[in-house]
Amino acid sequence: MNPVIELEKVSFAYEEEPVLEEVSLRIYPGDFCALIGPNGSGKSTLLKIVVGLLQPQSGRVRLFGEDLSSFRQWWRIGYVPQKVTALVDRALPLTVYETVALGLLNKPVGKSEQAQRIAEALETVGLPGASGRLLRELSGGQQQRVFLARALVGEPEVLLLDEPTTGVDFAAQEKFYDLLGELNRRGLTILIVTHDIAMVDRHVKQVACLNRRLVFHGEHSEFCRHPEICGFFSGGHHILGHCH
């Protein structure tokens, strides 16, 4: 099986400060992988490199086997950036429908198909019938689901999420991760940056640990057998309390 995302000795630095050093990582179809690590370990940077927002200083990135520099099939990748709900301004009269429709700009479809896809995406994230509502009138958790719908509406094969549940209450987080699990079971490959070790423990299949370098990548169960790694990346008690 060919990887959908492949990083080969990727290094990146902000000015003189190295953030990623020779990181090699492969994500395969059907993976549900959590990218964890301490603050400043390069998790979000790695995700931004994968979606082409940052250029690595060295190394190679391939998406679906194609070099990132020539990759154009961006509809195959859904992306939910960090703190996206902070963009929702009370002065902006953006409807849920208009927000989700933005996810189809790179994959234009007819008006009727657009409406159908948006309805399906909203149904998937548990917000059926919300298309006419204003984004600013929804709760943080609901807004997060709308942005997930925007990432899903183009029917991507890979979903990338950068700390999607920051600032969302526990119940909404749990529902969000349940939804991601369901999407993964339907065949969607997921790479999620998170600090939430409890959610990682309960929901994801693979874990990749970063601290500038990739220190661990493997099955979640294997990760838990390395208490020193667990402790190092999560402050010890958080993850050890959840590992089986």
Add this chain to the structure above:
Amino acid sequence: MDLKIYILFWQAFLAGLALGAASGPVGVFLILRRDSLLPHALTHVAFTGVALGFLLHGAPLPLTLLVTVLAAFAVMHIREKAGIYEDTAVGILAGLGLALAVVLASLARSYDVRLLTYLFGNILVITPEEAFLALGLALLILLTLARFWEALLFVSFDEESARASGLRVKLLKLLLALLTALLVVIGMRLIGLLLISALMVIPGAAALEVARSFRQSLWFSALFGTLSVAGGLVLSVLLDLPPSGAIVLFSGFIFLGGFLVRRTVV
């Protein structure tokens, strides 16, 4: 008041309504990008183009268009590459633009009424050719927005995701800067450089107050822009007021109405 007096000013109404319809929607995108001061800065630079036109004894309009478009692109580049705060970049551009204009106008010995017509505009005395030029450019702006409004919304609202989705973000931002520069140049003869930025921002802000969708805010902003011009022109003729001032004041009343409506009805 005899209706004939308004027919006499058909050029003013034609050009003004076209300008109003185009400036409101562009203003909505600028507000969304927190770029409301960009047209204000560009008007100062446009003044440089006018002064340069006088100095070189050339037509001010094409020179102003060139200078304003270059300035719009430059401010975008400076903000992205130089790591300067957005409002600082805009402040620097506005100050330098005006300073250069003053120097050039002095060198051209054109400190006279000709400069004032560009600063405050005079919509009631524009020629039919100028009216049709304004109409053509306004239609071009509206057609561009009709084609690209969703992409511009994406870039203005969530640039990171727009970039990640493969949209040509830099090109779209340049497009918005170009549309803004075009409006400044159309507006300088009609409303004047000192007030055209208000006609972009105020109708857009009023539309955002009352709209219940983004698409609706674009329609409302065009409507409020045209109403501002129509209302201002009528007031100007009826009360013998300076048209540019009357137009912008009228837009201010519309904003106030929208502000109150949102807080009492919506």
